[in-house]
Amino acid sequence: MVDPLPLQLLAEYFPNGIARYAIGGLFVGLGASLIYLGTGISAGASSFLESTLSYVSDRSRFQQYAASRDWRLVFTLSIVAGAAIYSLTLGDAFAYETDVQVWRLFAGGVLVGIGTRVGKGCTSGHGVCGVGSASRTSLVGVATFLLVAIGVAQVVAALGVSP
Amino acid sequence: MADRHPLFMPTIVVGGLIFGFGLGYSHMARPEVVLDFLQFDDLGLPFVMFGGAAVTGLVYFLAPRLLDGPPLTRRAFERRLKSFDRNVLVGGAIFGAGWGLSGICPGAAYASLGVGNVTILWALAGMFAGAYVQGVWRSRSDTDDSTVAGAD
Numbered sequence: 001m002v003d004p005l006p007l008q009l010l011a012e013y014f015p016n017g018i019a020r021y022a023i024g025g026l027f028v029g030l031g032a033s034l035i036y037l038g039t040g041i042s043a044g045a046s047s048f049l050e051s052t053l054s055y056v057s058d059r060s061r062f063q064q065y066a067a068s069r070d071w072r073l074v075f076t077l078s079i080v081a082g083a084a085i086y087s088l089t090l091g092d093a094f095a096y097e098t099d100v101q102v103w104r105l106f107a108g109g110v111l112v113g114i115g116t117r118v119g120k121g122c123t124s125g126h127g128v129c130g131v132g133s134a135s136r137t138s139l140v141g142v143a144t145f146l147l148v149a150i151g152v153a154q155v156v157a158a159l160g161v162s163p
Numbered sequence: 164m165a166d167r168h169p170l171f172m173p174t175i176v177v178g179g180l181i182f183g184f185g186l187g188y189s190h191m192a193r194p195e196v197v198l199d200f201l202q203f204d205d206l207g208l209p210f211v212m213f214g215g216a217a218v219t220g221l222v223y224f225l226a227p228r229l230l231d232g233p234p235l236t237r238r239a240f241e242r243r244l245k246s247f248d249r250n251v252l253v254g255g256a257i258f259g260a261g262w263g264l265s266g267i268c269p270g271a272a273y274a275s276l277g278v279g280n281v282t283i284l285w286a287l288a289g290m291f292a293g294a295y296v297q298g299v300w301r302s303r304s305d306t307d308d309s310t311v312a313g314a315d
Binding site: 013014015016017018020021022023024025026027028029030031032033034035036037038039040041042043045046048049050052053057059060061062071074075076077078079080081082083084085086087090091093094095096097098099100102104105106107108109110111112113114115116117118119120121122123124125126127128129130131132133134135136137138140141142144145146147148149150151152153154156157163 | 170171172174175176177178179180181182183184185186187188189190191192193194195198201202203204205206207208209210211212213214215216217218219220222223226230232233234235236238239240241242243244245246247250251252253254255256257258259260261262263264265266267268269270271272273274275276277278279280281282283285286287288289290291292293294295296297298299301302
């Protein structure tokens, strides 16, 4: 006889189960691990923003990434292609379009662009590679952005902004 | 980069394909799903990040102990360690605010484009604008020539 309470909580807080999340996460970790095993590089996603700017700006801040900008561009295009393969095989063949309002995407994007560069990482650099390295800096970074993100999302929702 | 190993770029490509497939499969490419987590309607997201970190954790731990070094570069197998300073907290908070407002982070934004979500270009435009503003601002104000903000 299974106690119904845990099942209820599970259904309430995990309406889509956990398999999709855990399996997807394993793939993300596998991709990062393959690059690490082959090259020793901890591939994060957000340095691409700065390294790609070095193609159009001579500022030293961006030029310091000149040596890695080509593979970062290839890495990013491969992420796009990998997600496209998912969409074509197990997904909905490109039928998805977000309903989140454009101003939220753009303003949030600006803050993400500033924050990941100041804070030395994002969800992949700190969250996957840094946490996998048991880096205290990354653990603190992850805790910081998770807590702030939860706070901001709750406030925005409370203000009635949806989607 | 003329002296790169011929298998360097293919490794980046295959790694990126798997990485992007995982972001698509986990639904992180959908800002709504991320916002659902942040609003406590679906607590699945940590399984993505920690599922990924479990794999990298194992590999980062074992690789330096079992292998001489990466076969395709002259690097060593090192952990991803960044120096800790106030920037980690300030930047983390700014990133968190943006993530909480939009429901999208860089890797997921690239993957979102891959699943056909053209609207996400607004978020990518914002990210480039933010990175540019930050770079301009920092090259003006930076006196301590700190290390590359780095691999993320």
